[in-house]
Amino acid sequence: MLTPSRLKLARNRRGLTREQLSKLAGITTRSLLAYENGTQRPTPDNLDRLASALDMPTAFLLGGDVDEIPLEAISFRALSKIPAGKRDMARSAGRIALMLAHWIDQRRAIPMPDVPDLADADPETAAETLRNRWELQRDGVDNMIRLLECRGVRVFCVALDCHEVDAYSFYWNATPFIFLNTTKTAERTRFDAAHELGHLVLHASARPARRPQTEREADRFASALLMPRASILASGLRNASAEHIIASRARWRVSAMALAHRLHELSLLTDWGYRAVCVELARLGYRSGEPEGIAAEHSQVIMEALKATQPDTSLVDQAASDLHLTVGELRKYIDGLLPTDSASHRRTPPRRPTLSLLP
Template sequence: MFCRKRLTLARERRGLTGRQLSELSGINAVTISRLESGPTESPSSDTLARLAQTLNYPEAFFFKEAPEQLQTDIVSFRSMKKMNAAQRNAALWAGSLGLEIYDWLEQEYYLPKPSLPDLRLIGDAETAASHLRQEWALGDRPIGNVLRLLESKGVRILSLEEKNKSIDAFSFWRNERPFIFLNTFKTPERSIFDCGHELGHLVLHKHGDLPKSGRSKSNNGSESEEIDADRFASAFLMPEHDVKAVIPRNFINARRIIDAKKRWKVSAMALTRRLHRLKMLSDWQYRTLCIDLSRSGYRTSEAEGIERETSVVWDKVLKDMWSRKMTKEDLARHLNMPHDEVEKLVFGLVGKIAAPEKSKRHLTVV
């Protein structure tokens, strides 16, 4: 049966209004409206072909069961004020497609089981970050590969290639599995901080699940939650003892920060805020350094940046499939999705991959 929601999904993923889709496809706008929400149950074969061609979605996509539609009250969007409705909906639909990809993936592979503690009863974000580092036996050392670490703990990570800085990362829990979606349009350093920020939401606020105790999810996206998640990320990525041991308090300037940030793989601004938070910078020093770094372009980019981290899980999966002679088009056909949408969600790692066998394969992320 034709699924109305899937037409809405495809249209909004392509960034089109109903009128724009009508103009591009040559299909009457009223017909499109009726197909999405009105009395028309199914399009004619000609209409379906034109919709599929215009949207670059396979016809079979529109006959799958209704997609799981994410709602803004269960995801950790932090940039709601910056996004318009079209951008928000497109990102949420990307999340829906990501869930379908992971549903398929978990049928084919044994993935790491989630191992995230519930820290909602810990009142202080920095204490929670320290608690988690202790539970994961990280000590005070920098984290070599943040994505690898989170995936080894069972976090399902996918990418968003929205080509728009207004779209931040977001996260949620679904069926006791944690998900993070990262906008790879941001700098690699920002993506790493986003990982820490969303990890904070997952363990402190547990968006998407009914609250068992402690904080309610009803204030999702509130300023206090965002502050908590930022402080958690800062403390988790840049532990206090390591920062104080590495950076001399009596000699902190912009050059020192630019050199030191590489140790924790964070932005210059993030490290500056951390130093101020730890009282290693006075208010005057902090303002002066922010001005100096901004003038050098470090508020929006990183002139001396790092290599982007990508999903270790998807790298292993795709290499395994590649060894069994399956192309990216084969994978897309298996999922009944456009291959460009699949690539956008798996960090652009899709290459030649092989037909899945019946038995599941174990993935180890170390």
């Protein structure tokens, strides 16, 4: 029997309205509404039509009931600028990733979440408090994704067909999740991960609507976490030139622009000096990219789960079979977090779409 919640999940995952799915599947809009409401069952032929139109195995539509992630539970950046269809696509993709997370949980031990609620602290203090609690090294964070996973935060990719959506985060059954747009530079992805951690630490309990103030707070938290005040002040970067900043960014594994902003934030660059540095960095290509940047970080949790599968079966093949999804669908949540030449999961790097990054 068709599961109504799965039909709606699959339709939203593909970014389709009922009218659009009606045309693709050759089924009336009235019937689709009845299917989603659970007041009518499709014929076997119509069920196959739906599965084909949605590019989902028929078995997926027949699985157990699924709860929808409430929109208010998710920290979407610049929510008002995201088309409703793309927002629902990303939210539905997140729900499928929860299924994959549960599948992984059954195969390896996951650390219990250790993300404190520091809503009453200012971002700089919250970052320093977290650094002390997690006993982080003086100069920053060596591997942001590994750090999150060691503290029980589940990390997945924002699906490539949702590239208009930036990184986002939410709690599900008391477990924190962060989704990263891995088509960006490694430095930007690290900062996004720290930014989303900032939302989990500063805003999860109250869950305020995303607005410029909360975004600035999360940015300030990320800067303070990745580039600790004491380390920056002791670095000798007062009035640093663009060349000096470029040469120093690898110490904290951040972008040149992020380091320049942090220096300005800590009054090590004057307003005029900061503007001049930004102009020069942009001229050198550091506004749109990160020439000779760091290597991408990978998910230890996913890599270890991959090793736990049968030797002749890859993670996505086994997971796709168990979760009744296509291999292509499963890859969208993990490929950007795996080494491209992984011995146990060879893959072709996904074609990078043209991004329209949200502020």
